[in-house]
Amino acid sequence: MGSFSIWHWLIVLAVVLIVFGGSGKISTLMGDFAKGIKSFKRNLEDDESMEHGATKPDDRIGAPQPGPASFTSEQRDSKPVSSSTH
Known part of the structure; x- marks a missing residue:
């Protein structure tokens, strides 16, 4: 009980x-931390x-930004569909 086994020494060696x-x-780990x-x-x-009113939450989060490919359902449905024959 007074001496360490080989497993104790291997664990100590691994930690060192x-x-x-x-x-x-x-x-590197501490820098990332x-x-x-x-x-x-x-x-x-x-x-x-x-919370102090510097900015509104709506301005930062949740307000969808319009993208170049965003269409309404009417615009999408009114486009002609090209038909290709094989």
Whole structure:
């Protein structure tokens, strides 16, 4: 009970290799984590400014933007259908 088995040493070795590995995986992971936190804080600030009336929610979310290929049903139905014979 006082000594570690081979599995304990393999797990310790794996953790050491992951943390101190030369490829910088941990630093990349922590950088991505920091970017996520910054984005979350920025979105919280945007939500707070919306609550204070800086912008209307309709201006930002849910207002459909007309696209170049948007037709009403009348426009779509009134177009002539080309018929091709084989």
